[in-house]
Amino acid sequence: MSPTVGVFGGSGFYSFLDDVEEVAVATPYGPPSARIRIGEIEGSRVAFMPRHGDNHELPPHRINYRANVWAMREVGATRIVGPCACGSLKPELAPGTFVVADQFVDRTRGREDTFYDGPQTTHVAAADPYCADLRAMLVAAAEELEIPVVDGGTVVVIGGPRFSTRAESRWFSAAGWDVVNMTQYPEAWLSRELELCYANVSLVTDYDVGLEGMPGAEPVSADAAFRVFAENLDRLRALLFRAVPRIGPQPNDICANALSSAIVH
Numbered sequence: 001m002s003p004t005v006g007v008f009g010g011s012g013f014y015s016f017l018d019d020v021e022e023v024a025v026a027t028p029y030g031p032p033s034a035r036i037r038i039g040e041i042e043g044s045r046v047a048f049m050p051r052h053g054d055n056h057e058l059p060p061h062r063i064n065y066r067a068n069v070w071a072m073r074e075v076g077a078t079r080i081v082g083p084c085a086c087g088s089l090k091p092e093l094a095p096g097t098f099v100v101a102d103q104f105v106d107r108t109r110g111r112e113d114t115f116y117d118g119p120q121t122t123h124v125a126a127a128d129p130y131c132a133d134l135r136a137m138l139v140a141a142a143e144e145l146e147i148p149v150v151d152g153g154t155v156v157v158i159g160g161p162r163f164s165t166r167a168e169s170r171w172f173s174a175a176g177w178d179v180v181n182m183t184q185y186p187e188a189w190l191s192r193e194l195e196l197c198y199a200n201v202s203l204v205t206d207y208d209v210g211l212e213g214m215p216g217a218e219p220v221s222a223d224a225a226f227r228v229f230a231e232n233l234d235r236l237r238a239l240l241f242r243a244v245p246r247i248g249p250q251p252n253d254i255c256a257n258a259l260s261s262a263i264v265h
Contacts, residue, residue: 034050087206
């Protein structure tokens with residue numbers, strides 16, 4: 001059997017595969033956002049879950065991220081792609097651009113963001129939180145499809161459900177961060193804690209409000225962000241259909257060995 005590639009669908013991305021088997025997975029952390037859909041792309045086994053639930057009933061701060069990532073591992077996924085919508089913090093990152101992030105900054109609070117609550121103390125290194133191998137495949141696939149893509153970038157993750165104030169947005173931009181999102185943390189990080197590979201594709205839906213003077217930098221609305229995301233769903237689907245069949249078994253990389261030097265004895 002081919003290795004299983006996991007895909008977490010973001011806002012407006014409730015279906016990805018057509019001919020699927022739905023699997024309900026129980027986890028020690030409660031129910032995940034939805035049943036996992038198992039299907040194939042060119043012979044590659046794919047597990048898909050809409051992170052906000054089947055009808056977008058779960059706002060970012062209410063998603064059970066631990067249950068979602070645990071469930072993906074339970075169905076055999078060792079390599080995960082997590083597309084998401086995001087706001088741009090830089091003038092050159094126009095709506096419609098895909099950013100394959102290589103760093104995140106966590107500005108959330110109160111989220112259950114670790115599997116390691118004791119009694120054994122575990123400190124997983126976080127220097128490079130996204131899988132370099134998966135990232136390279138996603139960037140290459142986007143370039144082949146002539147999709148505007150940026151290789152690398154920092155996503156700052158806010159708690160939501162509110163958007164940023166102008167002051168917060170200017171602060172994020174001044175810090176040199178690239179895009180802002182509400183779901184990348186702790187999803188990406190929990191994947192590393194379970195020694196899974198994880199890569200992100202951030203789809204820019206708007207200029208964030210701190211970029212005064214840019215077209216579209218008016219106060220962002222959910223309707224406007226969803227509209228741009230919907231307009232680019234076909235490109236995102238094409239990117240994933242191009243990349244997923246190329247994703248082989250998990251290599252012996254930093255993702256697969258995240259716990260090797262993390263456990264305090």
